[in-house]
Amino acid sequence: MTVEYEFGGPLGAAAITFGLPLLLFLFAFGCNDVAGCPIPSILPSRPFTWANVKADTGLLNLSLSDFISWEAIFITVAYYVYGLCLWRILPANEVYGTKLVHHGRPLLYRFNASFASVVTLAICAAGTFLKGAHFAVWTYITDHYVHLLTANILISYILSAFLYMNSFTVDTKYPNRDLRELAAGGTTGHMIYDFYIGRELNPRLTLPFLGEIDIKTWCEVCPGLTGWILLDLAFVAQQYRNYGYISDSIIFTAAVQAYYVLSSQYNESGILTMIDITTDGMGFMLSFGDLVWVPFLYSTQCRYLAVYPVHLGWMRIAAVSAIFVLGIYIFKAANNQKHMFRTQPNHSAVAKLSYIQTRRGTRLLTAGWWGIARHINYLGDWLQALPFSLPTAFSGYILLPAGSAVLDASQAAIPMLDGRVAVQGRATGWGIIFTYFYVLYFAILLIHRERRDDAMCAKKYGDDWKEYKRMVRWRIVPWIY
Numbered sequence: 001m002t003v004e005y006e007f008g009g010p011l012g013a014a015a016i017t018f019g020l021p022l023l024l025f026l027f028a029f030g031c032n033d034v035a036g037c038p039i040p041s042i043l044p045s046r047p048f049t050w051a052n053v054k055a056d057t058g059l060l061n062l063s064l065s066d067f068i069s070w071e072a073i074f075i076t077v078a079y080y081v082y083g084l085c086l087w088r089i090l091p092a093n094e095v096y097g098t099k100l101v102h103h104g105r106p107l108l109y110r111f112n113a114s115f116a117s118v119v120t121l122a123i124c125a126a127g128t129f130l131k132g133a134h135f136a137v138w139t140y141i142t143d144h145y146v147h148l149l150t151a152n153i154l155i156s157y158i159l160s161a162f163l164y165m166n167s168f169t170v171d172t173k174y175p176n177r178d179l180r181e182l183a184a185g186g187t188t189g190h191m192i193y194d195f196y197i198g199r200e201l202n203p204r205l206t207l208p209f210l211g212e213i214d215i216k217t218w219c220e221v222c223p224g225l226t227g228w229i230l231l232d233l234a235f236v237a238q239q240y241r242n243y244g245y246i247s248d249s250i251i252f253t254a255a256v257q258a259y260y261v262l263s264s265q266y267n268e269s270g271i272l273t274m275i276d277i278t279t280d281g282m283g284f285m286l287s288f289g290d291l292v293w294v295p296f297l298y299s300t301q302c303r304y305l306a307v308y309p310v311h312l313g314w315m316r317i318a319a320v321s322a323i324f325v326l327g328i329y330i331f332k333a334a335n336n337q338k339h340m341f342r343t344q345p346n347h348s349a350v351a352k353l354s355y356i357q358t359r360r361g362t363r364l365l366t367a368g369w370w371g372i373a374r375h376i377n378y379l380g381d382w383l384q385a386l387p388f389s390l391p392t393a394f395s396g397y398i399l400l401p402a403g404s405a406v407l408d409a410s411q412a413a414i415p416m417l418d419g420r421v422a423v424q425g426r427a428t429g430w431g432i433i434f435t436y437f438y439v440l441y442f443a444i445l446l447i448h449r450e451r452r453d454d455a456m457c458a459k460k461y462g463d464d465w466k467e468y469k470r471m472v473r474w475r476i477v478p479w480i481y
Contacts, residue, residue, distance in 0.1 A: 003188045006197070006452070007285075013196035017284050021153045024296055025067075028146050029057040031300070031434040033242075033307045036398040038430050045426050068154075072147035075140070076155065083223050086116040088210050097272040100202075102174035102181050107202060109214055109272065113221040114265035120226055124233065133237040141234035142306075152292045159291075160195060160284040163215070167199035167281075180204075183281030198281025216282040219290040221268040225261045227295035232257055235299065235306035242416050247309035249391035252317055253301050256324050256387055270335075275452065297438060301392050304435050308397040308422050309414065320387040327383025334369035334377040341365050356471070358464040366471045373474040375453070378446040382439075382476075389439045395431030397422050450475055 007013055031037035039056035040046045054060050092112035099106050127135040141148065170180045179202075186199040206212045232254040240246050271277055276286060312320075341350045341363075353367040369376045402419030414422040454475075457465050475481050 004185070005188070005193065006185065010190045010193040013190075013193045017192065017196050017288075020288065020293065024149060024153075024292065025146075027297070027300060027434055027437075028149060029059070031304065031431065032057060033238075034058040034399070036427055037304055037307065037396060037434060038427065040398055040427070043426055043430060067146060068150045069144065069147040072144050073151045073154070076148060076151035079227075080155070080223055083116065083226070084207075084210050084213065084218075086119060087112060087213075087218060087222060090115045090119065093269065095269045095272065098278055100179060100181055101184075103179050104175070105179065107179060107214070109217055109269070111217075111221070111268045113225065113268050114262055116222065117226045117229065117262060117265055121229065124230070128237070133240040135237065137230070138234040138237035141231060142238045145303075149292070149296055152296070153288070156284065156288040156291045159215075159219075160198075160287045163203050163282050163287070164195045164199060166203065170200055184279065186281035186283065194281075194283070196284045198283025198286060201279075201281055202277075203282050216277065216286060217268075217271065219282075219287065220271055220276065221265055224290045224292075224294040225265060228298050229254075229258050229261050231295055231299035232302040235302040238306040239309055242307065242418075243309060243414070244417055245309075247305065247311055248317060249310040249312050249393075250302055250305040252312070252320065253305060253388060253391050256384075257298070257302075260384060275449065275456075279456070297441075298388070300438060301388055301435050304392055304395060304431065307399070308395070308424075308431075310391060310393050312391060316391075320390045323383055323390070324387040327380045327386070329380070330369075331377050331380030331384060334380060337368050338365065338370060338377075356464055356468050358461050360461065360464075364461070364464065364468045366468065371472055372478050373476055374469070374472050375446075375450045375476050376478075378450060378476045382443055382446055385442045386439055389436045392431070392435040394429050395435045396424055396427035396429055397431065398425050398427045446476065447481075 005012075007016060030039055030042065032039065035041075035056035035058075039053065041048055041052035041056045046052065054062060059066055087110070090112045092110045092115075095109050095111060096106040097109055124135070124137055127137060167182065167186075170176075170182055171178065172182065174181070181201045182199055183197065183201040186194050186197045186201075188194055188197075203215045204212050205215055236246060236250055236254050239250055280286065337350060340347055341353065341355075345351065345363075350365075350368070353365060354371070355366055356364040358364060365371070373379065400413075400421040400423060402421075412424070416422060461468070
C-alpha cells in the first residue's frame with residue numbers, strides 16, 4: 001500500500017512540529033518593547049554579536065525563568081478550565097455534523113463560543129472600567145507574554161501526546177459503539193508524522209461535571225480565538241500606558257480582528273463541513289494551530305502598534321475599511337450562495353444557475369460566484385485578513401533610551417511616558433517581516449488548502465471534476481490564479 005504524505009512527509013512534519021514554536025519565540029524576542037522591531041542587532045548598520053542580541057532582547061542572564069514560569073502555567077491552565085466551565089454551563093446550540101465514514105451516523109456537537117466570549121469580554125470590560133489600562137488581566141498578559149507563550153506551547157505538546165497515545169485505544173472494528181474513527185491520513189506508521197497530522201478523527205473526552213467534550217471543535221473555536229481578542233486588548237491597554245493615548249490604527253486593527261473572531265464563533269457550526277473537522281485528525285497540527293499559532297501570531301500587529309503607534313487618519317481608515325468590507329462581502333456572498341444551492345435548490349436566487357450533475361448524484365455549481373473561481377470564498381477570506389497588517393504601514397522602529405537625542409530632525413520621534421523615544425530611523429521597512437508575515441502565511445495556507453481540496457475532489461468525482469475545472473478555470477483569484 002502506497003502511503004501519501006502531505007507537508008513534506010515525516011521530515012516536513014518534524015520541521016514544523018519543532019520549528020514553529022521556535023519561530024514564535026523569534027517573533028517574541030526579535031520584535032519587542034526593549035530595543036525595537038526588529039531588534040537593532042540584526043539590522044545591517046549594527047554589528048551582529050551575541051552580546052548585542054542579548055542586550056536587545058533583554059536576555060542578559062539567559063536563564064530558564066526568562067521563558068517559563070509556574071505561575072503562568074497555572075494561570076493558563078485556569079484559563080482553559082474556565083473556558084470549559086463556560087462551555088458546559090452556558091446555553092448552547094446542539095448540531096449534528098456530517099456522517100462518519102465508517103458508521104454512517106453523525107456526531108452531536110455543542111456550540112456556544114460566541115456566548116462564552118461575550119461573557120469573558122464583559123468581565124474584562126468591568127475590570128477595565130474599575131482599573132483602566134492597569135487592569136490585572138491586561139498588565140499580566142503584556143508583562144508575561146513570553147511565559148504565556150511557553151505555557152500554551154507546552155499544553156499543545158502535552159495535548160498532542162495524549163491524543164496520539166489515546167488514539168491506539170480506538171476500536172477499528174467499525175462500526176463501534178463509541179463512534180470513534182481514525183483519520184484517513186493519520187495512520188502511516190511514522191510516529192512523528194502521525195503525531196503531527198493526528199491519528200484520531202474526532203477524539204472526545206469525558207470529565208467530571210463537564211461531561212463529554214469534543215476536543216477538536218472546542219479547541220478550534222473557543223480558547224485560541226477568544227485568547228486572540230484578549231491579547232489584542234492587552235496591547236491596546238499597553239499602548240495607553242506607554243503614551244497616554246490610543247491610536248486610530250490599533251483601534252481599527254483590534255476592532256476588525258474582534259469582528260473576525262466573533263463572527264467566526266457566532267457561525268461556528270459552519271466548521272463542521274471544513275476539512276479540519278471532516279478529514280484531518282486531531283494532532284499537533286491542529287492543537288498547536290488552535291491554541292498557540294492563532295492567538296500569538298495573529299495578534300502581532302496590535303503588539304507592534306502598542307509600542308509604535310501609527311496615526312492613519314480618516315482617509316486611510318476608510319480605504320482599509322473598504323478592503324475589509326469587500327472581503328466580508330465576497331466571503332459571505334459566495335458561501336451563502338453555495339449553502340442555498342445545496343439546501344434550497346429551487347430558490348429563485350439559485351434555481352437558474354448552471355451546474356454539472358455528477359455520476360455520484362451531487363451537483364457542482366458552475367455559475368454565480370462559483371463560476372468565477374473554484375474557491376472564490378478564499379479570496380474574500382484573504383481580503384478580510386489584509387487590513388490586519390495594513391495599519392502598521394511601512395513598519396519598523398527603534399527604541400532609544402531616555403535622554404537620547406534624535407539626530408535626524410526629519411524623522412518622527414514619538415516620546416513615551418517613561419522617557420524613551422520610539423523612532424523608525426534605519427529600522428524603516430524591516431518590521432514588515434513581522435507585521436505582514438500573517439498575510440503571506442495566510443495566502444500560502446489558503447493555496448495549500450485549495451490544492452488539498454482539489455486532490456480530494458479529483459478522487460471523488462473523477463472525470464466530472466475534470467469537466468468542472470475546464471468550465472471554471474481559476475482556482476482562487478480570477479485571471480491571476
